[in-house]
Amino acid sequence: MxxxxxxxxxxxxxxxxxxxxxxxxxxxxxxxxxxxxxxxxxxxxxxxxxxxxxxxxxxxxxxxxxxxxxxxxxxxxxxxxxxxxxxxxxxxxxxxxxxxxxxxxxxxxxxxxxxxxxxxxxxxxxxxNSISLAVALSGIDCANFTFAGFPPRRPEERKEFLKKLAKVDMPKILMDTPYRLTRLLEESVEVFGERIGFVGMELNGEEEELKYGKLSKLLKEVSGLKKEFILIIK
Structure with missing residues (x-):
């Protein structure tokens, strides 16, 4: 909304x-x-x-x-x-x-x-600190969380990386380069399904945008954007 x-x-x-x-x-x-x-x-x-x-x-x-x-x-x-x-x-x-x-x-x-x-x-x-800032702004309960960092670049390695991450029973925090924002959301929808997520873009900046909701909704809202971001998946 x-x-x-x-x-x-x-x-x-x-x-x-x-x-x-x-x-x-x-x-x-x-x-x-x-x-x-x-x-x-x-x-x-x-x-x-x-x-x-x-x-x-x-x-x-x-x-x-x-x-x-x-x-x-x-x-x-x-x-x-x-x-x-x-x-x-x-x-x-x-x-x-x-x-x-x-x-x-x-x-x-x-x-x-x-x-x-x-x-x-x-x-x-x-x-x-962008990680703690993203957690605070996300609205997601991150009393415990996993910081997964940057996924590998190669498609096969990325998918395997995300599949292993999907087995972790706590919120996952991911980062990537601005031009991989849409790609990471596409991969996340494929691997994680309809989980709740948060994307914080250009945090603390004039163009700050926060998106919260199901991953498929986030994908639609950020598709094509190239911005510094942090993704949190519940």
Whole structure:
């Protein structure tokens, strides 16, 4: 489903792992902009005390702390539907964890998944590791996953490589050169069938595109494209 123009966006705010380093500039400016339009902003945090400390250290407006929404394993089920409804009404949501990358092995994963299913745009502030970034943006439960890297070039070796990978009972992460994007999706449909997948293209770039759904659907949506990408197969 294509993102509806009236929908808001779910922003994942990547923060320093420790509590001493400053927030990355793009993320800081995004939050400052969100504060200016606070009536249309939802600030989702994992835990009040550590997030409050970071928020103040980052030099962000203290009054906004009163607007923080606790989103964690204890509150998720109760508030998720309401959050989705508010995003669909046009509000933007800014998801922060206690430190690091939200939606990577934490409850934000399910929120990202719901957004993909409903056609709500998901993106993330700059993050230096493409693998963990793709996992966080995918909405796929990757508590355990296999990083398979680049498949072999030769057709026979590629097919055998993918067949062995299909036997691995956890999400698989693949990469390849931009001009092999369509080819890898074609091969994946043949080998994996109608599994759920995610393609993250030009991550953190101006032309970023995220595609989520059955592999055959992804193939139709990316056919002919030549972009830097990461493929995750559930």
């Amino acid at each position: 294509a993102k509806q123009s009236k929908y808001g966006t779910l922003y994942l705010i990547a923060t320093p792992i420790d509590e001493q380093n400053p927030l990355e500039t793009t993320a800081l400016n995004l939050l400052k902009s969100a504060i200016e339009k606070r009536e249309q902003s939802l600030f989702l945090i994992e835990d009040l005390k550590p997030c409050r400390r970071r928020w103040i250290r980052f030099g962000l407006e203290r009054e906004i702390i009163e607007d923080f929404i606790l989103f964690n394993e204890h509150t998720q089920v109760e508030i998720e539907n309401d959050l989705i409804s508010k995003i669909q009404s046009g509000k933007d949501a800014y998801l922060m964890s206690d430190g690091g990358l939200p939606a990577f092995c934490d409850p934000g994963q399910k929120l990202v998944k719901r957004c993909h299913e409903l056609g709500i745009r998901v993106t993330c502030t700059p993050h230096s």
